[in-house]
Amino acid sequence: MLFKSRIIFFFFLIFSNWLPASAQGGRIPARAENGMVSSSHYLASEAGRDILERGGSAVDASVTTAFVLAVTLPAAGNVGGGGFLVYHGANGKSTTFNFREKAPLAATKTMYLDEDGKIRDNSNHEGILAVGVPGTVAGLYKAHQKYGKLKWADLVQPAIEIAEKGFAISPEIEGFSTWLLANKEDYESTARIFLKDEKTALKAGDILVQKDLAETLKRIRDKGPDGFYKGKTARLLADFMKSEGGIITREDLRNYEAQELEPLKGLYRGYEIIGMPPPSSGGTVLIEMLNILEGFDLSEKGHNSAESIHLLTEAMRRAYADRALFLGDPDFNEDMPLEKLTSKEYAADLRNTIQLHNASVSDSANFSEAHLIYESPQTTHFSIVDAEGNAVSLTYTLEHSYGSKIVVKGAGFLLNNEMGDFNPIPGHTDTRGLIGTEPNQIEPEKRMLSSMSPTIVAKDGKPVLIIGSPGGRTIINTVLQVIVNVIDYELNIAEAIESPRIHHQWLPDVTRFEDWGFSPDTKRIYEEMGHKIELRSVQGQAMGIYIDHETGMIYGAADSRSYDGKAVGY
Structure with a gap:
């Protein structure tokens, strides 16, 4: 029954939140002379x-933007998840920060499998073990x-104020609240936050106040990481894990460290x-x-x-x-x-190996049948440029929409379900998209492979496109x-983001088309080359900034596929 409810919730998101919106987006970019933030x-x-x-x-603004998203975009913004940050300075220097989640110390390669070697009740995506x-x-x-x-405390404070005072929710949060009302017995701690009362879901426009989250953010404000990985928040998280049958401990929290790479x-x-x-597999695959x-x-x-489109697909x-x-956590895979x-x-x-007018075939030899594992689109990204010309591209996530759907009792924040990004069945890869290759199998303290792709494009040592x-x-x-x-077709940043998209990922051997953006003739010619097409409503919610160094103007765009996204400059 719970799994069926999840499926209903998933389709609710597709047919409500994921239909193209136009309130904030369009083909005309926002303009600014000093700085820009584009977020969801x-x-x-x-x-x-x-x-x-x-x-x-730009990094200061990233901290504030990220914490405010943890309050206003609970489907993906977070303190209970992880992600990646790419930085490019105006001085030409660039670096990255890896804060991807880790497997707990008690995790094992086969922790989600039953005695027949199959995934047990979707447990790598559902429930506290995920x-x-x-x-x-x-x-x-x-x-x-x-x-x-600026001071760390001043950067966290705006999120605290919004959590305490509340904000008007979107139809997307209304959808989650409606789903939660029907499943509140399985998510009691979450229902306390995202229901109006025991019998009533929130409606779009209602004010959502998050007192427990505000207190958690205050501890982060006052003590930095120690306010999360140690002390009261760590105790609340570890005790909640133990009471619910989870395996994350205070030792796991104390041991966690982000990396500069x-x-x-x-x-x-x-x-x-x-x-x-x-x-992240993003940089490698994108450059390739x-x-x-x-x-x-x-x-x-x-x-x-x-x-x-044929060449893109190939x-x-x-x-x-x-x-x-080949790809996985480099701390566990030295020979990538x-x-x-x-x-x-x-x-x-x-x-x-690419033929100009004929599709290749993804190798399906020795692959068996299994269920395709759904990888959620509910991540969020933002791009930032400051007055000095420094740039940040940051993507972070809870994995599925609202992550595990589980709020830590007394702490007010949602937990991720990122363990589902590991390869759950060692050695098992199939034609429908389930991957079992060794580099991304589960190991204690290993980081799961990600598709998140924060990217900065530069020219002559200066950032040009943040996406x-x-x-x-x-x-x-x-x-x-x-x-x-942007580069090949010379579209402005808004046009580049609004254009229809395709997706092919090797397996399954099918190309997904946004169903609203391609002509029947284009699809017919493409299929005559030997490709298979699957139609989807939308793909992604890109947030981008383009810098014109000749004029000094900064152009930003928030994808109209996002309900509340907006590019704001000054």
Whole structure:
């Protein structure tokens, strides 16, 4: 019954929240001269903009934006999840911060399997065992310690005020509350926050106040990471885990550390591509695809023509196969061939296997049948540029919409269900998209592989395009298409984001099309090449910024696929 309720909730999100909206988006970008924030909620964008106006850095504004999203966008904004931050300074230096969640110390490779070797009751996605050790607070603090200018406490305070005073909820939160009303017995701690009362769901426009979350944020404000990973919050989380049958302990929380990592870098038609290294697969796969596409004249073939889409698909097919075969947490996989995968020579070899008018076939040899594991689109991304020209691209998530759907009793924040991003059945890969390759199998304190792809495109040492998106495995392809739209087709940032998208991920061997954006002739020609098409309503919610260094103008765009997204400058 619970699983059926989840399916109903999933389809509610598709047919309500995921239909293209137009309140904040469009093909005309926002303009500014000093700084810009583009995020999935207007209150977060405005709070980040306020920090920039006070002289804060791009990282300062990122901290505020992220914490406000934890209050206003509970489906994805978080303190109980994790993610990645890419930074590019006006001085030409770039770096990244990895705050991906970790598997608890008590985790094992087969912890979700029954005696027949099958996944038990979707337990890698459903319930308390699906929760990974959160990383968001540690990651934001680590970035602030290096690149922040304003006081940490001042950056957390705006989120506290919104949590205490409340804000008017969107129809998307109404949908979650309606679902929760029917399932409140299984999610008692969550129902206390997201229901009006025991018999009434919240409605769009109602004011949501989150007192427990405000108190958690105050401890983070006053003590930094120790206010989350130690002390009262850590005790509340660990005690709740124990009472609910979870395995995260206070030791897991004390041991968690974010990492600063060297970014992955590539070149595409004279532009530098700066992305995340593993455990994000985004930078590797994106650079590999762009290297393949660089050998084709996409502009000559036409924007979103059948021939251009064919070439995009073939690049996606090959890079996603390598993602599955090679990528995982580098702390547990010392021999990942990143240099080869991101090299021009390797791309040339792959390019030579592409036929210009015929689809390749994803290798299905030795693959058995199993259920396709759904990878949620409910992540969130924001892009920021400050007055000095420093840029941040940050993507973070709870995994599924509202993560595990479980709020920590007394602490007021939702927990992730990121353990579902590990390969759950060791050695089992199938044609429907379930991957069992070794690099991403479960191990204690290992970080699960991610598709999150915060990216910065630079020219002559200066950031030009700051981009990212939610969307599960579709994220990398959404970012790819925005970059190609800007560089190859010379679309402005809003047009590049609003354009219709496709997605292919090696397995299953089918291309997803946004059903509203492609002509019947384009789809017919594409299918005649041998491709299979599956129609979807929307893909991703890209948030981007473009900097015109000749005029000094900054252009921002929030994807109209987002309910409350907004680009705000000053």
